[in-house]
Amino acid sequence: MTHAGAMARPELPRTMTAWETVGPDLGRVRPVERSVPAPGAGEVLVAVEACGVCRTDLHVTEGDLPEHRAHVVPGHEVVGTVAALGSGTSRFRLGDRVGVAWLRSTCGSCRWCRSGRENLCPRAQFTGWDADGGYADFTTVPEAYAYRLPDDVPAEQAAPLLCAGIIGYRALRRTGLPPGGRLGLYGFGASAHLTAQLALAQGAEVHVLTRGEEAQRLALELGAASAGPADGLPPVPLDASILFAPAGELVPVALAGLEQGGTLALAGIHLTDIPTLD
Ligand SMILES: [Zn+2]
Ligand SMILES: [Zn+2]
Numbered sequence: 001m002t003h004a005g006a007m008a009r010p011e012l013p014r015t016m017t018a019w020e021t022v023g024p025d026l027g028r029v030r031p032v033e034r035s036v037p038a039p040g041a042g043e044v045l046v047a048v049e050a051c052g053v054c055r056t057d058l059h060v061t062e063g064d065l066p067e068h069r070a071h072v073v074p075g076h077e078v079v080g081t082v083a084a085l086g087s088g089t090s091r092f093r094l095g096d097r098v099g100v101a102w103l104r105s106t107c108g109s110c111r112w113c114r115s116g117r118e119n120l121c122p123r124a125q126f127t128g129w130d131a132d133g134g135y136a137d138f139t140t141v142p143e144a145y146a147y148r149l150p151d152d153v154p155a156e157q158a159a160p161l162l163c164a165g166i167i168g169y170r171a172l173r174r175t176g177l178p179p180g181g182r183l184g185l186y187g188f189g190a191s192a193h194l195t196a197q198l199a200l201a202q203g204a205e206v207h208v209l210t211r212g213e214e215a216q217r218l219a220l221e222l223g224a225a226s227a228g229p230a231d232g233l234p235p236v237p238l239d240a241s242i243l244f245a246p247a248g249e250l251v252p253v254a255l256a257g258l259e260q261g262g263t264l265a266l267a268g269i270h271l272t273d274i275p276t277l278d
Contacts, residue, residue, distance in 0.1 A: 027062040077134070096148065104125045185207070196208065207238060247272055
């Protein structure tokens with residue numbers, strides 16, 4: 001392998017600060033001094049610029065999710081630059097800007113992996129749960145699962161896109177919303193407010209149904225056609241809706257707000273029980 005105009009390898013520190021979980025009993029993270037990890041075969045080392053905080057990081061830290069690795073470093077909305085290349089890598093060069101997300105690796109051979117649905121792979125591994133994530137100065141990632149990012153996007157703006165953004169984008173795709181269609185968003189947290197901007201940019205008419213006047217105000221500021229309470233009906237029947245709120249009792253409500261033939265996508269990982277449907 002040749003490196004035309006290869007840049008001199010910058011000196012890496014030997015140690016770094018990382019924030020690791022201390023166990024479900026205490027339910028918090030603590031700062032520790034650790035060796036800077038060496039990227040394994042097919043992995044790159046990433047110097048972390050910024051890392052978002054996702055609800056799932058709290059579930060890992062507080063033991064709502066079973067422990068996969070003791071004293072794991074959470075964080076899976078990572079923006080950084082490639083600081084070292086593991087053996088057999090070829091996608092990136094030193095200094096390239098990359099993002100690291102929740103999905104760290106998949107088997108590549110199961111029926112879900114082979115049908116473009118690797119997010120459903122039963123043998124998937126996850127950043128900040130199965131392997132150390134971004135609450136550290138450095139982290140590693142298999143290069144196949146790193147996202148190439150533009151240099152000019154502020155790290156703290158790109159970071160939330162790597163989980164909240166991906167989830168919302170995925171849910172929006174799943175709705176099959178027609179061009180210029182009417183989209184309902186139930187709940188208006190991190191993922192929903194990113195999805196709203198995406199749908200609006202694509203020309204959708206967005207209706208936000210959420211409790212909390214502040215969230216409703218933000219929705220209107222971002223360009224939503226309407227904003228009202230989550231348990232009410234939208235002003236017009238909707239072509240598609242996404243339920244972001246982790247409230248199963250909103251499923252019949254959201255279905256009632258749909259136009260005939262409309263689609264409801266459930267974006268939440270955790271959802272309370274869905275009531276019996278007529
Ligand atoms: Zn997340
Ligand atoms: Zn698989």
